[in-house]
Amino acid sequence: MAKRKPNGAGTVTRRKDGRYQAAVYVPQPDGTTARKYVYGATWEECDHKRQELVERARQGIATPTRSQKLAEWLPYWLEHFIKPERKRTTHAKYETHVRLYLVPLLGSKGLESLSPRDVRTFLAKVTKLSSAATAKESHRVLRSALTAACRDELIVRNVAMLVPTPRVTSREVKPWTLDQTLTFLAAARRDPLYAAFVLAIALGMRRGEIVGLRWSWVDLENRVLWVGRQLQRVGGELYEDTTKNSKRRPVPLPRICVAALRWHRMRQDEARRAAGEKWDETGYVFTTRTGRPIEPTNLYRSFVRIAKAADIPVIRLHDARHGCATLLVACGVPPRVVMEILGHSQIGLTMNVYTHVAQETQREALGNMDRLLKRRH
Structure with missing residues (x-):
């Protein structure tokens, strides 16, 4: 007596026109199931197609019964x-x-x-x-x-x-000059978020990394902090996530960052005492008057406000990363080290900045050569 096929194995029948037809219930992309028909000139060909459909169904792979839109x-x-x-x-x-x-x-x-x-x-x-x-x-x-x-x-x-993608003209990044950077820092010195701007300029930290920084990741005695999380707002919800490359990186702190963070910690202690029971201890470095993390957009709003007040060009906060890389490369820091400080996922991103600065250095060197040759001439 022939064995019955298990449920879901489908059936193979012969049509009036002589061909064979197999029918199998398969999952649909919307989560439902529907009967799928396949055809073959011989029983073996049709049964082979039936087995493929059954295997896909067992793996949970959706097989639309019609051309899906x-x-x-x-x-x-x-x-x-x-x-x-x-x-x-x-x-x-x-x-x-x-x-x-x-x-x-x-x-x-x-x-x-x-x-x-x-x-x-x-x-x-x-x-x-x-x-x-x-x-x-x-x-x-x-x-x-x-x-x-x-x-x-x-x-x-x-x-x-x-189909090739449209050709896009890259936006030219124009970071602040050294004088403009110093002007901004002087104007921001009394702002509650001064330390955040120092981290953006001196270390090239991303906006989400700055507002997501916790005191437990900052070691002022040994002058180092760790960047491994960030705060983002998506769909009306503020949430914590991993960094862009999902890696936790240690970053040595220059003295200007250590001084700014110590000053900021004293201000936060004062705010904690003033808030009393209203203070919500979240552990974040940059908080509101009640201890809650600040909004990423509010950090940029303060950045723009100070830049306008200082009468210097308004740039994206993210462009401060380019300015940081420019200063690091100009100081002779190798590209690989710059990449680790900024948290670039690929050395090519860093090399784009490195090449830009190298060209400026070459131009200055050739300018000196030009002056020497003119004097000799």
Whole structure:
């Protein structure tokens, strides 16, 4: 007596036209199940396709019974691929591109029917609506989503890889000169966040790393601090996360940072006594009057306010990292050491700064040569 197939193994039957048909219940991207049909000229060919569907179902791999629309796949990809594996800031950024550009402009296209021409048209529209930089980022999001679809065997090729990204003109970073930096520090000396600005300028710490710094990670006696966490606000929630490269790095403290942090700790002790029972002990270095961590955006607002009051150009707080790297390289610090101080994930990021400063040094050296040759002439 033939053995019965277990539940979920599917069936193979012969059609009236002589071909064979297999039917298997398979999971769908939306979490439901549906019957999937495959066909073959022989029983063996059809049964082989049935076994592949059963194996995919056992592994929990979604197999759409119809060509899935991008408007269906992209939210599923965000929820099941990006949200569990990537940082919340990355998920928020990708979700913005999906919501504002990908779904409105490409959502009606099927995964299998999407063509390189569709992608080129999409990039042109996004460039017109926003900018080439936004179109390039949307292309990266689409390419990542289609790569996941390929791995799930929903499509056989990633058409986004066949379309070049728009050419983007890099924004020229113009950090403050040494005189402008000193002017800003002098103007910020009485500000409650003076020590935060010193850390940004002298150590090149990121905004999230500064507001997420805890006293337990600061050793003023041995003049060192550890950078391993950051504070971010995403979706209306302030939360703590790992740093950009997810590594904890020790950073030696120059004397200007030690002095600023000691001064800041005394001010915080005064604020703690003044707040009394209202003080919420969080352990953060930079806090509000009641001990709560400060908002990352408020740090930048104070930065801009002081720069305007000092009558110097307003730059991004992140550009202070470039200024720090410039000063370090100008002092003769090797690029590898600069990379470790700033927490760059790749030496290429540091070398971009190093090359810029090296060119300035070469220009100054050749200027001296020019003066010598003119005098001799």
